Amino acid sequence: MIIGIAGCGGIGSNVACHLVRTGITYLKFGDFDKIEPSNLNRQFFFENQVGLFKSETLAKNLNLINSKAKFDYKIIKFDKNNIANFFKECDIVIEAFDKKENKVMLIEELLPLNKIIISASGIGNFKTDTIKRKKMGKNLFIVGDFETDIDKNKTYSHKVNAVASIMAELVLEKGGYYEK
Template identity: 35%
Template sequence: MLNLKNESEFRAEIFARNPRGVSEILSRARVCILGAGGLGSNVAIMLTRAGVGEFFIIDFDIVEASNLNRQHYFLRHLGSPKIEALKEQILGINPYAKVQICGEKITSENVREILRDEKIICECFDGAENKAMIANLAGEFKDKIFICASGMAGLGGANSIQTRKFGANLYLCGDGKSDMSAGLISSRVVTCAAHQANAVIMAILGKFKV
């Protein structure tokens, strides 16, 4: 059991394997995650373990049994709002993290107001229409970085999932295909989530170029 007196001691111990100076940058970063399902829940956990210090997580759904094959939840979370269950896990890894949650459904009417002050936005929605809505905002908000996902279903090779840059501030992770008939398998979903988490980290550090 760790017996660390303050946040600086905690970060020095838990994130000791980060390169020098990286932990400090990540600890000051804020990331907005849209959707807390197969992509969003795994992205949030990976970013927490990397040392990101602040989150804004938006989702209106609850944890169901069918989520457990690929989403970062456990039996104890069934019936709980995903944002609450995910916040619990984040704080279980880093009790000093700041986690803001919102149970509002994102629509074309409220999306601009909700994302107004966000700088790094990770789109982790399920529906193609919602994904397109967020990706289309990249051209409108040049001061924000959008990291979106498209294509992670089925049993295809993991190497087909890539990160590509479109324009100045839009990154798209996945294989670019949308075939939900092939099912959702955790390995490919988490592979895509890892691409998103890595893109977020590189964006925070100002080193992400494709």
């Protein structure tokens, strides 16, 4: 089972951290963005890493958790022409984009390929009591409160991590990683 992560910000970096801490030793991920000071309140990065590329830095941070793990990463801006090829060998893909149009593009391009997609919707605001997980069809799972857009609501570490934790739980469940 190969797990891919599209985006290495608040959701992507934290899902990756949770998965590596559970013992998963291979992930494939990509992002084109650089770390900014405003990211530090919710992403798995540190002050001395501001200005570095998120995907490359995430691999280094994850290796601090498990130095034997392998991470296939790329500095890449995903679009409909490259996303299917990048994740072609992945069985499960975490959608960790900020923008709605990128979320839609990932789902439209990967769902027909029978990938299990785990997406986030509604991670703004500080309230965690409204977080839900929904199954949408055979292979699409969405986690969040489905209302608080990050364009209109501040993001808080505890809520982003709560959503990322549930997404990691879905990976463990759907990938058969958990102990019965």
